[in-house]
Amino acid sequence: xxxxxxxxxxxxxxxxxxxxxxxxxxxxxxxxxxxxxxxxxxxxxxxxxxxxxxxxxxxxxxxxxxxxxxxxxxxxxxxxxxxxxxxxxxxxxxxxxxxxxxxxxxxxxxxxxxxxxxxxxxxxxxxxxxxxxxxxxxxxxxxxxxxxxxxxxxxxxxxxxxxxxxxxxxxxxxxxxxxxxxxxxxxxxxxxxxxxxxxxxxxxxxxxxxxxxxxxxxxxxxxxxxxxxxxxxxxxxxxxxxxxxxxxxxxxxxxxxxxxxxxxxxxxxxxxxxxxxxxxxxxxxxxxxxxxxxxxxxxxxxxxxxxxxxxxxxxxxxxxxxxxxxxxxxxxxxxxxxxxxxxxxxxxxxxxxxxxxxxxxxxxxxxxxxxxxxxxxxxxxxxxxxxxxxxxxxxxxxxxxxxxxxxxxxxxxxxxxxxxxxxx
Numbered sequence: 001x002x003x004x005x006x007x008x009x010x011x012x013x014x015x016x017x018x019x020x021x022x023x024x025x026x027x028x029x030x031x032x033x034x035x036x037x038x039x040x041x042x043x044x045x046x047x048x049x050x051x052x053x054x055x056x057x058x059x060x061x062x063x064x065x066x067x068x069x070x071x072x073x074x075x076x077x078x079x080x081x082x083x084x085x086x087x088x089x090x091x092x093x094x095x096x097x098x099x100x101x102x103x104x105x106x107x108x109x110x111x112x113x114x115x116x117x118x119x120x121x122x123x124x125x126x127x128x129x130x131x132x133x134x135x136x137x138x139x140x141x142x143x144x145x146x147x148x149x150x151x152x153x154x155x156x157x158x159x160x161x162x163x164x165x166x167x168x169x170x171x172x173x174x175x176x177x178x179x180x181x182x183x184x185x186x187x188x189x190x191x192x193x194x195x196x197x198x199x200x201x202x203x204x205x206x207x208x209x210x211x212x213x214x215x216x217x218x219x220x221x222x223x224x225x226x227x228x229x230x231x232x233x234x235x236x237x238x239x240x241x242x243x244x245x246x247x248x249x250x251x252x253x254x255x256x257x258x259x260x261x262x263x264x265x266x267x268x269x270x271x272x273x274x275x276x277x278x279x280x281x282x283x284x285x286x287x288x289x290x291x292x293x294x295x296x297x298x299x300x301x302x303x304x305x306x307x308x309x310x311x312x313x314x315x316x317x318x319x320x321x322x323x324x325x326x327x328x329x330x331x332x333x334x335x336x337x338x339x340x341x342x343x344x345x346x347x348x349x350x351x352x353x354x355x356x357x358x359x360x361x362x363x364x365x366x367x368x369x370x371x372x373x374x375x376x377x378x379x380x381x382x383x384x385x386x387x388x389x390x391x392x393x394x395x396x397x398x399x400x401x402x403x404x405x406x407x408x409x410x411x412x413x414x415x416x417x418x419x420x421x422x423x424x
Contacts, residue, residue, distance in 0.1 A: 053402070060395035063173040066165065069112040070099040074169040082163035083187050092162070093145040097137050100127075104134035118390050119175060119184070120164040126155035163187065176396035200397065203377040208404070210291060210376070211359040217299040218306035218355050219348060226310035226347070231319070244307050252301065256365045259297040263288035263369065289371025297369045302358055306351035313347030353412065357405060377401060 067074045072095035080088045103109035113127025130153055149156040167185050168175060175185050182198035183190050192198075225244070229237045247255060262268045265284040273279040287293055317340065325335035363378035370376075377397060384394035 056395045056398050058395075059391050060176050060399050061172045061174070062392065063115075063168060063175070064171045065108075065112050065115050066169050067171055069103050069108050070096070070165070070169070072096075073099050073165065077162065077166040077169065080162070080166065082159065082166060085159055087146070087157065087159055088162050090144055090146050093149055093156070094143065096156075097134070097145040097149065098139055100130055100134040101137045101139065104131040109134070114389070116164055116168060118179075118388075118393065119168055120161065122155065123161060123164060126153050126161065129153050130156075176392040177400070179393055180396040180400055200377065200380065203375070203380060204400070204404070206291075207360055207376040207378070207401075210295060210374075211356050213295055214298050214302060214359045215306075215352050215356045217295065218303050219352065221299065222303055222306035222310055222351065223344075223348075226307050226314050229307075229311045230314035230317070241311075244304050247301070247304055252364060255301060256297055256368045259293070259300065260288065260369055263293050263296065288369055289374065291370070291374040294366045294370040294374035294376075297365050298359060298362060301365060302355045305354045305358060309350040309354065310344065310347040313344055313350075317343050349412075353409070356408075360401065360405060 073092060076092040076095040077088060080092060100109060103112065109127045109131035110124070113124040113131075116127075117124035130149065133152055146156075155161050173185075174190075178184055178190055180200055182193050182201050184193055185191075229240055229244070232240065264270070265286065265288075267288075269287065270279065270284045274281050274284065279285060287296070321339050321343075322335050325339045326332070330338065360376070361378050363376060363382050366375045367379050367382075370379075378401070381394045381397050381401075384390040384397070
């Protein structure tokens with residue numbers, strides 16, 4: 001579009017400015033107005049979603065406390081080779097004595113001890129006991145520090161302790177991620193942990209497998225319920241929908257506790273089975289504190305999240321399609337499988353994604369009814385955040401769980417197509 005008239009002059013707007021410039025100004029105003037309208041939402045997403053994820057990813061590699069608390073020791077240890085199996089020289093012990101004196105004065109020695117204790121249990125007590133005496137160290141007249149520190153705590157005479165300090169002295173570390181996949185930083189790099197210490201990969205596999213079982217159970221149970229709701233008269237369907245939504249009005253803790261009462265060996269389900277003679281009283285079923293209890297409780301809790309997307313999609317399917325298929329000679333099963341079911345796949349896909357992602361991150365229900373065999377990896381994340389305070393490992397586990405969900409989401413998009421997922 002030309003901004004010149006037939007006479008060679010520019011096309012002007014009503015206010016006398018060139019039309020092209022006036023249109024560009026109006027477009028900028030529209031964009032700014034739209035940006036201001038969505039600014040609160042963008043700010044909310046930034047504060048509640050992007051920043052926490054960024055902080056989690058940072059904590060999973062951050063390791064500045066060692067070099068910050070023990071700067072002299074880290075510098076002195078740079079010349080020491082841990083592979084020789086010999087203790088560091090006197091200069092390293094002197095540097096440690098100076099660092100411990102400063103750290104004890106600032107009360108940071110316990111923090112670095114706790115950090116190193118994650119990698120080598122027992123180091124925390126070495127730093128704690130040494131810190132009690134470190135304030136009285138005479139750095140000018142004292143020495144030799146090697147004998148004094150070993151006499152103060154025999155842990156300073158263990159080369160493995162010094163190897164741990166040197167290994168985890170950089171400001172960033174891959175140690176948390178290695179621990180999260182049952183590995184560790186060894187003398188020659190990454191190495192597998194002993195079989196008895198490998199727990200996280202087993203938990204991750206269990207989490208994925210049980211989440212898939214829960215999703216499949218929800219599909220099997222939700223499909224007939226959604227079909228009934230979609231084919232009933234509106235008044236009856238609305239009444240039954242209230243029953244579907246009723247669990248949302250009840251506390252998650254109450255629902256989980258109710259299953260704990262129902263599933264225990266002296267609970268309602270076992271009592272009924274004993275009463276009708278299916279199970280002997282002295283051989284009651286163990287259906288709690290295991291994977292079965294977790295699957296049952298979580299299927300019940302997540303079932304509405306599968307019913308609602310299915311129901312929304314089924315409502316849009318005209319019943320005339322089935323009648324037309326039958327009028328052309330199709331049986332009830334053929335009409336359902338070839339005509340009706342394919343149209344409900346978008347609802348199944350939406351419900352499956354919703355249930356699976358919710359299931360993979362649950363930790364309250366598995367903690368209450370799963371025991372030691374039915375817990376998820378999210379329970380370990382919660383443990384390290386609230387109990388062991390190993391936030392680095394918790395962040396690494398969370399990052400791995402996030403990556404797994406994104407990979408599965410990508411695979412689902414490639415196989416099924418996220419554009420085919422509908423909520424109604």
